[in-house]
Amino acid sequence: MVKGAKDIIYGDEARLKIKAGVAKAYEMVSSTYGPLATNVLLGKEWGAPVLTRDGVTVAKDIVLPDPFENEAAQLVKQASETTNRLAGDGTTLTVVLTHHIVDAAMKRITFGENPMLIRKQINDALKDITRFVVEQRKDVTDENLEHVATVSSGDPALGKLIAEALIEVGERGGVMVEEHDAIGVKLDYVNGFHFNAGTYAVDKLKLQFAPTLVLVTERPLSANSDILPILQYVAEHPETKRVVIIGEVTGDAAQTFVLNQQKGLYDGCAILPGIAGVAKEWFYEDLAKYCGCKVVKPGAVLDNKPNSEGVKPIAQYFGTADKVIVTENSTTVFGGGGAAEDVKIHADAVEAMLKEETNDYKVEQLELRLNRLTGKIATIKVGAATQVEREELRYRVDDAVQAARAAREGGIVPGGATTLLRASQLTTIPKFIADALQQPFIKLMENGAEKGDHRLMQVLGSKAGYGFNLRDMSEKPIDLFKAGVVDPTKVIVQAITNASSVAGNLITTGCMSVPIPVEEEKKA
Numbered sequence: 001m002v003k004g005a006k007d008i009i010y011g012d013e014a015r016l017k018i019k020a021g022v023a024k025a026y027e028m029v030s031s032t033y034g035p036l037a038t039n040v041l042l043g044k045e046w047g048a049p050v051l052t053r054d055g056v057t058v059a060k061d062i063v064l065p066d067p068f069e070n071e072a073a074q075l076v077k078q079a080s081e082t083t084n085r086l087a088g089d090g091t092t093l094t095v096v097l098t099h100h101i102v103d104a105a106m107k108r109i110t111f112g113e114n115p116m117l118i119r120k121q122i123n124d125a126l127k128d129i130t131r132f133v134v135e136q137r138k139d140v141t142d143e144n145l146e147h148v149a150t151v152s153s154g155d156p157a158l159g160k161l162i163a164e165a166l167i168e169v170g171e172r173g174g175v176m177v178e179e180h181d182a183i184g185v186k187l188d189y190v191n192g193f194h195f196n197a198g199t200y201a202v203d204k205l206k207l208q209f210a211p212t213l214v215l216v217t218e219r220p221l222s223a224n225s226d227i228l229p230i231l232q233y234v235a236e237h238p239e240t241k242r243v244v245i246i247g248e249v250t251g252d253a254a255q256t257f258v259l260n261q262q263k264g265l266y267d268g269c270a271i272l273p274g275i276a277g278v279a280k281e282w283f284y285e286d287l288a289k290y291c292g293c294k295v296v297k298p299g300a301v302l303d304n305k306p307n308s309e310g311v312k313p314i315a316q317y318f319g320t321a322d323k324v325i326v327t328e329n330s331t332t333v334f335g336g337g338g339a340a341e342d343v344k345i346h347a348d349a350v351e352a353m354l355k356e357e358t359n360d361y362k363v364e365q366l367e368l369r370l371n372r373l374t375g376k377i378a379t380i381k382v383g384a385a386t387q388v389e390r391e392e393l394r395y396r397v398d399d400a401v402q403a404a405r406a407a408r409e410g411g412i413v414p415g416g417a418t419t420l421l422r423a424s425q426l427t428t429i430p431k432f433i434a435d436a437l438q439q440p441f442i443k444l445m446e447n448g449a450e451k452g453d454h455r456l457m458q459v460l461g462s463k464a465g466y467g468f469n470l471r472d473m474s475e476k477p478i479d480l481f482k483a484g485v486v487d488p489t490k491v492i493v494q495a496i497t498n499a500s501s502v503a504g505n506l507i508t509t510g511c512m513s514v515p516i517p518v519e520e521e522k523k524a
Helices: 011-032 055-060 067-087 091-110 115-135 142-153 156-169 224-235 251-262 277-291 313-317 340-356 360-374 387-410 416-423 431-447 452-460 489-507 518-523
Strands: 006-010 040-042 050-052 174-179 184-195 207-209 212-216 242-246 267-271 318-326 331-336 376-383 511-515
Touching: 006 011, 011 040, 011 055, 011 067, 011 091, 011 431, 011 489, 011 511, 040 055, 050 055, 050 387, 055 067, 055 091, 055 387, 067 091, 067 387, 067 489, 067 511, 091 115, 091 416, 091 431, 091 489, 115 416, 115 431, 115 489, 142 156, 142 387, 156 174, 156 184, 156 376, 156 387, 174 387, 184 277, 184 360, 207 267, 212 224, 212 277, 224 242, 224 251, 224 313, 242 318, 242 331, 251 267, 277 318, 277 331, 277 340, 277 360, 313 318, 340 360, 376 387, 387 489, 416 431, 416 452, 416 489, 431 452
Parallel strands: 174 376, 212 242, 242 267
Antiparallel strands: 006 511, 040 050, 184 331, 184 376, 207 318, 212 318, 318 331
16 A cells, blocks of 8 residues: 555545534533533543533544544534634534534535535625624623623632632733642732733643743744854753743744753743734833843844853843743733832833823723733632542633633623524524524523423513523523623624634535555555
């Protein structure tokens, strides 16, 4: 057999595999949907199993034995992870919607309809559905923030604590979630420099460097000659042997950075903030001041050789931090090495600029700068009797924090599944899309041991904004806003957007190929 050969399937056979893979992903993840959902026990090849109701954790664990089915499931997983990354929640909703759109579309294809025309129908319907969902939104209040966190975490006490943390630190303040050994949940506040840029290599875990050197560079580092003086300087400081580089590290420089790290010469990571223009210049300036160093500007020479006075010119570009925590979406620097008085003077100068500024964009950026330099960081510490229970709790708290942030950013709607159910009544969308929009509500009710079809008819016969609270079930629909049964608008929009996208791609797939395993190649 030719090395690297692939197994290939076509047409109906490929579509059956796609449908089966999506269905298996759905069956695994959908049991976590809603406040009365059940746990999923995830066995691991190494270490203890994980018990969780966190949809994104379950989705990440999906690996199917059939390679063709697995390819389809992986695409569904990617869509759900995108929703979670962009909106902080909505993983399970994305999987539920994807499954039902694919299932209905595949039936139409079987009866001879063109897949490309069906995808166009999906994309056209998405515009109307999104518009409808956004029209239902309301701005979030402090009370709503608690409701969103409660719905996401499944625990009113956690919802109250998370809302308290977010309200205390302000719209741009940081909220970290950490594990601790004691049983229970504890909220602490510390000062730190927080920004929304992390590394996707983290994958819901955290990288922690304590203490560490910090290098802030506006100048891109791409060649070995750019990175080697930095790494030599770090290696010469055995008290830390850690470095966090804030800036662009690419090409040979990135490869050398990773290779030497793998050899154990030092520890660290590089983070590229997604900032441009004057905001980027301000960001680097503020972080450098907080850490007690200079910014590496374009054209700066990074020289690790001592000058005539025995001082290494590169030293001025290294600051310090007591601890740096990096997640997949954010970075928080604690205990920067900048002198407190210098940081205060710098912050006062920013505040003076803010008082004089009239441009809305610059006002927003200056407020953000001031918040970072003087901001308070909330740390939610979670603990439980066992590691499995502790991890499950941490996942729920982390998702609830992200959901509450999304609510504050884009507003809230009265129950995500209920809002989509009402969107199913739009006269401008095809029936198969309308049917798919009803399925999250039905699944939500079924996971709560309710008759989904019966409750569906009750909601459709009630006033706008009315539905059911599964935690306090009533005979008739109630006002969901008043009951605190709300979801972030951003989560619902991202879920239907990403589900429609992946469903459209899957149903228009007419051929699949997967690598033939090495063992089979050898047998052949």
